[in-house]
Amino acid sequence: MEVKLLSEHYHHDDFREISGYQKRGGYEALKMALKKKPQEIIDEVKNSGLRGRGGAGFPTGIKWGFLPKNGEPRYLLCNADEGEPGTFKDRVILERAPHQLIEGMIISAFAIGSHKSYIYIRGEYVKSRKILEKAIKEAYAQGFLGENILGSGFKHDLDVYSGAGAYICGEETALISSLEGKKGQPTLKPPFPAIEGYLQKPTIINNVESLASVTLISRIGSQAYRKYGTEKSPGTKLFSVSGNVCKPGTYEVPLGYPLMDLINVECGGLRTGRSLKAVIPGGSSAPVLTAEEAQKAFLTYESMAELKTMLGSGAVIVIDDSNCMVDLLHVLTHFYHHESCGQCTPCREGTGWLNKLCGTLMSGQGRLQDIELMDQVARNMMGRTICALSDAAAGPVISFVSKFRSEFEFFVREGRSKIKGGPHAQMHH
Amino acid sequence: MFRLSKKGLEFVQSEMKRYETKRSAIIPALYCAQNENDGWISQDVIAHLSEVMELPASQIHEVFEFYTMFNKRPVGKNHVQVCCNISCAMNGGRELADHILKEFSVNENEVTSDGKLSVSRVECLGSCGTAPMMQVNDDYYENLTPERAVEILKDL
Structure with a gap:
């Protein structure tokens, strides 16, 4: 059954406005947080067991703990570059609950001692950006952002930055490169962003939903949050x-x-x-x-x-069962080939080969050994590159080919899909 | 020769001061220039931005080339992007793209003779739960049928 903790009020149209948000308890968690010691907030998030909601699932509180303790200037970046095919939940938060995200960011920034944050949003989300910018303005007007927030002495500025159409910018080091005005190419880790990130300064990058969840956890506490979920996947x-x-x-x-x-x-x-x-x-x-x-x-x-x-x-x-798995895999190989940033040879060449091989099968010109070759190429792309895109491209190929092998073999033998009404041998894309 | 409008120039200059580094203003500047240049970036746009921003043209060029939202050739007044990634493909996104191209007698990535429309097949736009969909300039149109999409485009 659905349990709406985070999304409790998302169905109210006025929840995206500061009055509607505050009417339902918005910014109360911030007021409480600013009276605490930053370490208490970090501990609360650690205790909640919140894991990064962008995809990697790394515990948010532990990530924050990697920051140096020397008071050096640091940045908080919100990853709103939602681009993983199938994913559209961050857009819901951005458009229906922008203040929940903003509040979570201010609390998080206070916890880690950051005075400047950015929301890096994918370029196509023009509507979301407009809603977000309006909400940020409202938050400034109410004294939740800027100098001496609510008399606490804490200062924080928040701004939005739009990407321009590149899946890879959801990878955190690529996001940093993009925000710095360069090509959005990932960089080697280490150094991890928490040590050396945006403009070589310590930087924390969290997903939209993770930061919105910080608001929730600050409001209800880690124990109440942990009532849901499992030991290793709370909430x-x-x-x-x-x-x-x-x-x-x-x-x-x-x-x-x-x-x-x-x-x-x-x-x-x-x-x-x-x-x-x-x-x-x-x-x-x-x-x-x-x-x-x-x-x-x-x-x-x-x-x-x-x-x-x-x-x-x-x-x-x-x-x-109306779908042809060869066809769907071809859609995915096309995507990864298009989105590979081209830095690392295994990924640049590998995604191209996978797409070409899958296209050959689709054209009816494939041979049985091409299926084997796809699997081999994919395996050789894993663990050999700067970022995870190469592995991400290989995973679907290996799983599709091994679990639905008969569909691939059928395409080779018959030159058409095993699925009734599925694609015949032809070039698509 | 392309030149930013007075308003465009003011925008770019304010963006250059908005972020920690001037270079971060390249993306916003390219968006602005693209809007003022019929929806695409030509080489003289890059030359002009390089002059205005006092940044090497190569730095602007590398950003322009890397991102798909900066158009490498002219687009129509209404630039239509149809998502053909997995969830849309499963719900008729590819057929939607084909239908629009056929209905307006135009090839992908080309502009109709009246300059009004261009169509591209694109990757995931984060609208998978409302597939199939298209983006026309800045706006999303979701839960489409081929007929509905054509109707929308004719009414623009």
């Missing part, structure tokens, strides 16, 4: 569900909820006459689950890891 999370379900959308459920309940209860199941073929549980980079595996899956970081996939950004893509 609730927003899931973006898309694909072949009756009611796609964003749903907040406690972590630990069965994947199939999300699909069948919240999303109204599949269309009449269709059966489940596969589920991509955490955005396009997450290895695909078969229908059988999906029955055993719970929405936790650990359950997904056991099934050798990822909870990722919480983007659940539901695939019914």
Whole structure:
């Protein structure tokens, strides 16, 4: 069942305005936080067990703990470069609850001692940006941002920065390069951004939903937050569900909820006459689950890891039996090839080869050994590059090919899809 | 030769002071110039921005080239981007793109003869729960059918 902790008020249109937000308890958590010691807030977030909601799932409080303790100027960056195919939950927060994000950012900034933050938002989210900019203005006018916030002596400035269309900028070091006005290419870690990030200064980068959750945790406390979820995956999370379900959308459920309940209860199941073929549980980079595996899956970081996939950004893509898996994989190989930044050879060349091989299968010119070759190329792309895009591109290929091999072989033998009404041998894209 | 309008120039100059480094103003400057140059960035736009911002043209060029939202060739007054990534593809996004191209008798990434429309197939726009969708200039149109999309585009 849905548990709306974070999204309790998202259905109120005036929640995006400061009056509607404050009417429902908004900025009370900030007032309380500013009376605490920064370390107490960090401890509270650590105790909550909140894990990064952007995809990697790294504990937020522990990330903050990597900052040097020397008082050096530091930056807080909010990653609103939502771009993982299947993911649209941050857009909901940006458009329906901008103040929840802003409040979480001010609390977080106070905790880590940062006087300047940016929200890096993807360029296409023009509407979200406008809503956000209005909200920031309102927060300044009410004295929640700027000099001496609410008489606490704490000073913080927040600004928005738009990207310009590059999936890779969601990777934190690429985001920094982009914000600095360069090509959005990732850089080697270490040094990690917490030590040397934006303008070589210590920098914390957190996802939109993570920062909005800081507001929630500050308000209700880590213990109340931990009443939901599991030991290793505490709290609730927003899931973006898309694909072949009756009611796609964003749903907040406690972590630990069965994947199939999300699909069948919240999303109204599949269309009449269709059966489940596969589920991509955490955005396009997450290895695909078969229908059988999906029955055993719970929405936790650990359950997904056991099934050798990822909870990722919480983007659940539901695939019914009308889809051709060769065709869908080709859509994904095209995407990663398009989005590879080109720095590292295994990724630049590998994504190109994967897309070309998958296209060859789709054209009806493929050979059986090309299926093997795809698997080999993908395996050789893993763990050999600066950032995770290469691995992200390889994961779907390896899982699609191994779990739905008969569809790939059928395409080679017959020159058409195994799926009735599926694509015939032809070039697409 | 492209030159920013007075308003555009003021905007770029204020962006140059807005961030910690002047270089961060390149993206906002390119957006501004693109708006004033019929929706695309030509080489003389880069030369002009380099002069105005007092930054090497190479720095502006590398940003221009890297990001997909800076158009490398002219676009229509209404630039239509149809998402063809996975969730949209599963819900008819590719057919939607084909239908629009056919209906307006235009090839992908080219402009209709009246200059009004151009169409591109693009990657995920974060609208997967409301697939299929298209973005026209700054605006999202969601839960489309091919017929509805054409209607919207004709009414623009």
